Amino acid sequence: MKKIIALLGILTLTVSCKTAGTATSDDTLKDAFKNKFYIGTAMSLPQIYEKDVKSVEIIKKQFSSIVAENCMKSMFLQPEEGKFFFDDADKFVAFGEKNKMFIIGHTLIWHSQLPKWFFVDKDGKDVSPEVLKQRMKNHITTVVTRYKGRVKGWDVVNEAIMEDGTYRKSKFYEILGEEFIPLAFQYAHEADPNAELYYNDYNEWHSGKVQTVSKMVQNLKSRGIRIDGVGMQTHVGLDTPSLDEYEKAIVAYAANGIKVNITEMEISALPSPWGTSANVSDKVEYEAKMNPYTARLPENVKTEWENRYLDFFRLFIKHQDKIRRVTLWGTTDAQSWKNDFPVKGRTDYPLLFDRNNQTKPVVEKIIQLTKEK
Numbered sequence: 597m598k599k600i601i602a603l604l605g606i607l608t609l610t611v612s613c614k615t616a617g618t619a620t621s622d623d624t625l626k627d628a629f630k631n632k633f634y635i636g637t638a639m640s641l642p643q644i645y646e647k648d649v650k651s652v653e654i655i656k657k658q659f660s661s662i663v664a665e666n667c668m669k670s671m672f673l674q675p676e677e678g679k680f681f682f683d684d685a686d687k688f689v690a691f692g693e694k695n696k697m698f699i700i701g702h703t704l705i706w707h708s709q710l711p712k713w714f715f716v717d718k719d720g721k722d723v724s725p726e727v728l729k730q731r732m733k734n735h736i737t738t739v740v741t742r743y744k745g746r747v748k749g750w751d752v753v754n755e756a757i758m759e760d761g762t763y764r765k766s767k768f769y770e771i772l773g774e775e776f777i778p779l780a781f782q783y784a785h786e787a788d789p790n791a792e793l794y795y796n797d798y799n800e801w802h803s804g805k806v807q808t809v810s811k812m813v814q815n816l817k818s819r820g821i822r823i824d825g826v827g828m829q830t831h832v833g834l835d836t837p838s839l840d841e842y843e844k845a846i847v848a849y850a851a852n853g854i855k856v857n858i859t860e861m862e863i864s865a866l867p868s869p870w871g872t873s874a875n876v877s878d879k880v881e882y883e884a885k886m887n888p889y890t891a892r893l894p895e896n897v898k899t900e901w902e903n904r905y906l907d908f909f910r911l912f913i914k915h916q917d918k919i920r921r922v923t924l925w926g927t928t929d930a931q932s933w934k935n936d937f938p939v940k941g942r943t944d945y946p947l948l949f950d951r952n953n954q955t956k957p958v959v960e961k962i963i964q965l966t967k968e969k
Contacts, residue, residue, distance in 0.1 A: 625948075626660040628963040632916040634698045636661030636923035638860070640931055644688045650953040651927045656695055658959075661921055663700035663751075663859075664688045665933075669709040674735055677713050682742065689746050698921070701747040703796060704736050705780045706754035707766035715767040728771050733783045740787035749792035749921075751827055751859075752784045753777050757797055757812075761804030777812060778821055785822045792920075796827030796859055801837045801845040813852045825854050825920055830861035830908070831934075833868050834900055839907055846915050855920035858912060862925050862946035864934050865893055865901045887942040901945065902958045909962045928953055 629635045637659045642648040644667065655662065666672065667684035674680050692699035714731060717723050723731070740750065756764050756777060763769050768776040777795075784793050795812065799805060809826060816823045826849045828842075846856050867886055893901065912919055926932045930951040934944040948959050 623960065623963045625658045625959065625963065628966040629922075630660065632913065632966065633919045634661040634921040634923075635659055636663060636698070636700070636921055637927050638663050638665040638702075638923065638925050639688060639691070640665050640926070641667060641684060642931075643927070644684060644691060646691075648931075651931065651949070654927055654949055654953060654955075659697070661698040661700060661923060662688070662692050663702045663923055665702075665926070666709070668701050668739070669703060669706065670714070670735060671709045671711045673739055675711050677711075677731070678734075680738060685743075689743055693746060698749070699743075699747045700921075700923070701739070701743065701750040703751040703754040704739065704784060705732065705752060705768065705776070707764065707768060708755070715771065722767070722771060725772055728768070728776075729779060732768075732776070732780060736780060736783040737787045740784050740791065744788040745790065747788075747791065749794060749824070749857075750784055750788075751796040752780050752793050752823075754796045755798065756795075757805050757808050759799050759802040759805055761802075761808040763808075774812075778816055778819065781816055781821050781823055792824040793822050794825045794827045794857055795823065796829060796857075798829035798831055798860070799837075800826065800828045800849075801841040806845050806848050810848060810852050813849075813854055817853065823854060825857050827857040827859035829859050831864075831925070832861075832904075832908075833864045833866075834897075834904055839911060842908075843911055843915070846911075846918055850915070850918035856915075856918050857920050858922040860925040861908075861923060862932060862934060863901060863904050863908070865889065865897055865945045866934075866942060869938060883939070886939050889945070890943045893945050898945075902956075902961070905948075905958050906961055906965065909965055913965055924948060 625635045635658075637655055639655065639662050640648075643652050643655060644664070646652050664685065667688060672681065673685060689699055715722055715728065717727070740747075756766070756769070758764055763774060772779070781793055784791070795809065797805065797809065800809065813823055813826065828845065828849075849856050866889070869886065889897065912922055924947060926947050928949040928951060929945050929947050932944060932946050934946045935942055948956055948962075950956055
């Protein structure tokens with residue numbers, strides 16, 4: 597009898613401990629953050645078509661927002677002028693609606709992953725400013741109108757500013773100058789006046805980039821052109837950026853009267869040849885020393901990686917009044933682009949769910965942060 601009473605006491609203690617504010621396997625990210633900000637993930641085609649069944653289950657259970665990893669980029673939506681392909685994007689949006697998610701469109705105007713015809717005439721020469729404006733307007737209007745009221749926010753312009761604060765010398769810039777950005781936001785707003793509109797870029801904690809992006813936001817607002825947020829791509833490693841740099845950028849952007857979106861987030865555990873660049877045209881040849889953890893992460897590296905995630909999420913919770921959304925760039929390690937960038941063929945561990953679709957211990961620790969006073 598005493599043994600039974602003692603056992604009951606242990607069970608009662610266990611239950612009371614679990615209900616005293618600690619995260620359990622029944623807790624989910626989207627529930628934990630529902631009163632703070634959207635928590636999202638990027639979806640690949642196998643997930644959009646629900647062929648990657650296990651990772652789809654994770655997405656439905658854990659996330660409140662989704663963005664298409666690739667299928668809404670211009671090279672896929674309009675591979676030939678005037679000929680649009682919407683099958684994949686339609687399926688993506690339908691998935692988001694069915695699962696009551698905050699749907700993000702990515703991306704309308706970007707110098708990369710864009711069809712070759714966009715900037716040239718039939719002779720292969722650069723088009724005039726007026727022709728480029730018309731092509732931009734047609735692309736943006738057609739895409740945004742199709743998903744009017746369904747896609748809730750758009751990455752209107754992607755990666756237009758360099759780390760030193762100068763404008764990227766893309767063809768958009770060469771032909772139209774800085775004005776291509778206000779035009780893109782104007783066209784998007786005209787197509788769906790209720791959609792949130794964002795500027796999205798990587799390495800946005802660099803002071804030069806912070807200054808130029810802030811000036812751009814102020815310029816748009818002074819002209820009555822809608823911009824709701826800045827997307828800070830968070831392709832980061834274990835060392836850079838510092839949390840202080842990142843926090844200063846969040847505060848600086850929010851001071852312009854807009855929300856901050858934490859976009860494209862993952863934390864690479866692998867060495868980087870150059871820091872945190874996310875310029876997709878940059879690649880480095882494979883070297884074994886750049887792929888040190890082919891079987892598993894050593895415990896000390898795993899701990900460092902986990903603490904890095906927790907530090908970032910503490911920062912996001914601290915500034916939850918400034919943050920609209922935190923989006924991971926993928927769901928499981930198996931599908932992460934970091935396995936092939938910046939060095940192809942590596943084994944990286946950058947996301948919250950592992951190669952076997954299992955929840956990493958850091959998830960419960962992140963959820964626990966939301967319960968702390």
